[in-house]
Amino acid sequence: MMMQEFVERTGFEPTAEEYSKIEESYYNFDGDKDSFCKAFVDGGEEKKICAARADEIKRLRSQMLELEKMFKKDVADRDQQIEILTAELDKELEWKPSRGTGTNMDQDSYMNLTTSGRKMSDEEAKDFIADECGFSKEKITIIHKVATYEVNKYCRLRKSAEYEREAVYESTDWNYVRFDCAGFMYEMVNGQLEFYCC
Numbered sequence: 001m002m003m004q005e006f007v008e009r010t011g012f013e014p015t016a017e018e019y020s021k022i023e024e025s026y027y028n029f030d031g032d033k034d035s036f037c038k039a040f041v042d043g044g045e046e047k048k049i050c051a052a053r054a055d056e057i058k059r060l061r062s063q064m065l066e067l068e069k070m071f072k073k074d075v076a077d078r079d080q081q082i083e084i085l086t087a088e089l090d091k092e093l094e095w096k097p098s099r100g101t102g103t104n105m106d107q108d109s110y111m112n113l114t115t116s117g118r119k120m121s122d123e124e125a126k127d128f129i130a131d132e133c134g135f136s137k138e139k140i141t142i143i144h145k146v147a148t149y150e151v152n153k154y155c156r157l158r159k160s161a162e163y164e165r166e167a168v169y170e171s172t173d174w175n176y177v178r179f180d181c182a183g184f185m186y187e188m189v190n191g192q193l194e195f196y197c198c
Contacts (some may be wrong), residue, residue, distance in 0.1 A: 001026055001033045009037035011184040012046045016033050018053075093152040097160070105145040105176055107163055117170035125167035125177045133193055135181045142167060143178045146187075147198065 005024065007013050014022060022040070029036045040046070095142040105113075120128065122142040130137040145160045177188040178196060186194040 001036070005033060006037060009034065010041055010046070012049075014049060018049055023137075024143060026057040089120050093154070095150045095158070098149040098151040098157060100150040101151070101157060101197050102159075103148060103163070103178070103196065105189045107148075108159070110163070110165060110168075110176055113168050113174060113176055114166075117168040117174065118176070120169055122167070124169075124178070128167070128169065128175075129177055129179055129181075129188060132188065132191070139182050141180045143180060143185075146178050146196070149198070181191075 001023070003014070003016075003019050006019070022045075026033075026036050029039070031039070125142045126140045127139050129135055129140055143165065144164055145162060146165055148160045149157045150160045151157055165176065165178060167179075169175045173191045175188060175190060179186055179188070185198070187194045187196045
């Protein structure tokens, strides 16, 4: 009996795997196609197969959840191992804050300045720098991102933190602007012109 014949007679569409078992039962059945299909329907075989499907889905879901749990544990273990190895390597390389690289104003000082100082627009900051330093305003570009760096015993640098900053003015000796001009990088820090290196 073909699967299509079985489906037409019973109204039940099994999977290929399910049908191979049905077909095996049919070969062992003492009767014709119609009798077998009637016995299949009358005997509630469809419900049994559906119940078996549900059990298999439940088993596969459980297996999937277990595999997911194992995967997450493996990832967590790997991340922990990477963290340990990174810490050991950092200790071996003797990383320490780099002076003269990155921003010349620490973040705490900048945040204190912003509590009382006035944030300047880019145009205001350009006017301020042009007036204070004598640079051509047209060549000034205000930069809003700065970083700090660390250096290791082999004099290699790495970025340790990055900050978004606006130009801020409180007074002639309490202000901050990060800018580029004519191919050079600068910071104005509390009225002092500093090179910004990275």
